[in-house]
Amino acid sequence: MADMFMKKENSEIRAPGTPARASGSEPRSRRLARAAAALLLGASLLAPSVAVPVHQAWAVPDDFADLAEKLLPSVVNISTTQTLESGRMPDLPQFPDGSPFEDFFKDFFENRTGPRGPQRAISLGSGFVVDAKEGYIVTNNHVIRDADEITVVLQDDTVLKATIRGVDEKTDLALLKVETDKPLHQIEWGDSDAARVGEWVVAIGNPFGLGGSVTTGIISAKTRDINAGPYDSFIQTDASINKGNSGGPLFDERGRVIGINTVIFSPSGGSVGVGFAVPSNIARQVVGDLVQYGQTRRGWIGVRIQTVTDDIAEGMGMTEKKGALVSAVTENGPAAKAGLKEGDVILRFDGRDVAEMRSLPRIVSETPIGKTVDVDVLRAGKTLTVKLDVAQLEEAEKEGLVDDTAGAPAKKNEVATQLKALGFSVATLDAGARKRFGIDNNDLKGVVVDSVDASSDAAMKGIQPGSVLVQADQKPITGVADLQKTVAAALKGGKKLILFLVDNGGTRSFVAVKVVEETKKGDAGK
DSSP states (O other): OGGGGOOSTTSOOOOTTOOOOOTTSSOHHHHHHHHHHHHHHHHHHHOTTSOOOHHHHTOOOSOSHHHHHHHGGGEEEEEEEEEEOTTOOOOOOOOOTTOHHHHHHHHHHHHOOSOOOOEEEEEEEEEEEEETTTTEEEEEHHHHTTOSEEEEEOTTOOEEEEEEEEEETTTTEEEEEEOOSSOOOOOEEOOTTTOOTTOEEEEEEOGGGOOSEEEEEEEEEEEEOOSSSTTOOEEEEOSOOOTTOTTOEEEOTTSEEEEEEEEEOOSSSSOOSOEEEEEHHHHHHHHHHHHHHSSOOOEEOOEEEEEOOHHHHHHTTOSSOOSEEEEEEOTTSHHHHHTOOTTOEEEEETTEEOOSTTHHHHHHHTSOTTOEEEEEEEETTEEEEEEEEOEEHHHHHHTTOOOOOOOOOOOOOSOOEEETTTTEEEEEOOHHHHHHHTOOOTTOOSEEEEEEOTTSHHHHTTOOTTOEEEEETTEEOOSHHHHHHHHHHHHHHTOOEEEEEEEETTEEEEEEEEOOOOOOTTOTTO
């Protein structure tokens, strides 16, 4: 079969369809190299028994036309109207810097005269059908927030009024319901955990109110934490996502939804190739709860946690940083009843490894309410397992058990003991100190930080005047003298870090502070 690519020795070697060259126009060595390449090409084309793996072949779809045609009917455009207070005008549309439209709209809004009664603001977004029979549609909560009226437009321009079945502010998702005799087209959920960085994705939405628009790209990254909420684990994509795409689906190559497009990073207001989507494995459970209950039902155990840093891991004698460090336990909560303590590191929860701090909230939230689970924790260098009954987060929030308050401002103290090895001074936590620093919790024990060297490791890690040191190396601090002994022992033993439990206005966290031996006279410069 290779004869179709080769003639006699001195003739030109070329793939089918390429024009012939003038005789003698190419050196014999180059012709032989071209012959080898042609043979390889012929083998790959004519020998179907030779399988080339997709990841080696760098296969790129010819187009996404068939996929887009299949998926477009399941995606809807969403518009909402909202009544604004008298005198309040809609936000100025965003345009690139220097755009002539910017000055035009600015003049229109700022120089408009006449009576200003209640105004009607319109916002645009996207959504997709998740249940054709019941008429359920998913979108972003911020698309329909505070709306007086919600309108859904299907691909065939059918206009439907929608009602809100439920919302979840923590993941910025909302579930709408429409009533129609027309057949709806629903999506198929995909597995966002199985999706890989570099795979093709397709985004469909309603950018700038233009209607159903299709863009393509790849998964740029996964598990992105952009500080949008407690369950941040966004899919990042370079598929073009613009204003109006919010709430629209992000499909994989097989047409399954693996994400809900939610937010973009953009200095200009338009797409710069950095968009974020809520993973389908998070959204699917939220949507299921909203369908069944009209609200979410998340697991809750009653702990405040923090990241196990390299310094904290070293201070606790851990060989690697992993798990979630318990910095506070809610009184009478599930964790307290199970015997969890401040300083415990949660390594496994209900059979699932806790690789890092921010993975625990999602694991707990996905655990069925009322389930008794095994929790593996590291405590004082030893691993133990406790049994814990999972409660419901929403009920705990109603009862005021979920506390996210920040610290209180500090005031100056008068009597303090300098701990140069740590870079700060401390004072007895007496009635005078509580008053000076605004510490209202009379049950709080420890010592209070009076001043901090701004260049110290402690300052860089958030210890500040008014911070209360509750524990040192997971042992209670009973007073200033007790802390001095701890520091002296650390210096004598050559210890590099002391692990503190710090209370800032009721917010507790573990901080590993470097111990610096005081430089002796005459040592400078050596």
